[in-house]
Ligand SMILES: Nc1ncnc2c1ncn2[C@@H]1O[C@H](COP(=O)(O)OP(=O)(O)OP(=O)(O)O)[C@@H](O)[C@H]1O
């Protein structure tokens with residue numbers, strides 16, 4: 001019996017002004033516990049794969065355990081089929097342990113995509129696939145690189161897409177359904193899916209001062225990423241673009257400096273590209289951003305929406321409970337549900353995806 005574990009961190013995307021660019025891997029981990037019984041030559045399970053799931057929170061019960069539909073195993077299958085392997089080895093068991101809350105802005109789908117790509121590599125014995133190449137596969141599925149970049153490479157990262165040749169631009173616009181074909185009555189057509197162009201995405205690691213902790217306040221409601229993208233405008237004014245450019249030029253330096261400069265970090269985390277528009281989905285967000293500063297809250301450095309929300313991410317050096325309490329109070333004040341449940345956690349930057357045997 002062969003067994004191994006794939007461990008992928010959660011992540012917070014954007015960190016204020018870095019919309020679709022900056023990601024921070026965080027210390028809540030998705031784990032895939034994989035066993036392969038190669039003594040079996042056939043399996044009763046579709047695609048030779050049994051999927052089990054252990055998770056928590058809203059939506060956990062909706063995770064599809066059919067390997068043809070589950071996001072993680074579908075991504076693995078995409079990687080395998082690009083290498084002419086039509087199914088998992090008989091017989092594979094993937095046990096998913098997922099403490100990352102779904103649809104809350106902590107990169108659950110990014111982690112699932114990265115873990116799935118790594119699963120395809122490992123079960124297929126595709127040792128030639130480097131992390132840089134797996135990034136290309138992930139970017140065929142999750143089209144913004146910030147969450148998948150942080151989940152794959154770890155730490156505090158800036159991510160960017162390479163200008164592509166016109167024919168390759170067309171290839172990253174491939175509809176998701178073609179990259180990950182939904183099962184057509186369970187019948188495998190034998191077609192090879194479109195392979196990712198080489199070098200779609202790149203990343204650079206920024207320094208992080210370890211005195212800075214990430215306090216994640218996780219409200220008990222879901223904001224699907226596609227919904228949070230629909231509320232964004234398709235064009236921005238020049239002053240708003242310049243506002244974000246000025247701050248993004250500061251952010252990676254500000255969060256690496258020792259000792260941290262609270263005023264600089266507070267300024268560097270401001271945003272005019274996504275947060276003001278997402279307030280309609282996360283009542284209280286603007287009030288939190290506008291009412292908190294290093295002068296009003298001891299230990300506070302800055303605050304932003306985590307990814308597409310609704311999680312709020314505060315950066316701080318101390319007074320974590322006080323800061324979380326104030327944010328929870330403001331969320332409850334502006335939410336229709338005055339008893340809104342909110343979980344909160346103090347998180348650290350995390351390592352990228354690792355496989356242990
Ligand atoms: N471990 C998992 N297994 C299968 N599907 C998953 C898993 N994790 C996430 N998903 C899918 O991803 C969806 C959530 O993705 P979505 O992009 O809306 O939010 P998120 O990734 O949690 O937040 P954000 O992208 O803002 O950080 C879930 O509803 C589910 O369909």
Ligand SMILES: N[C@@H](CCO)C(=O)O
Nearest residue numbers: 013020144225307308
């Ligand atoms: N950059 C993305 C991250 C969410 O997945 C967004 O904010 O929409």
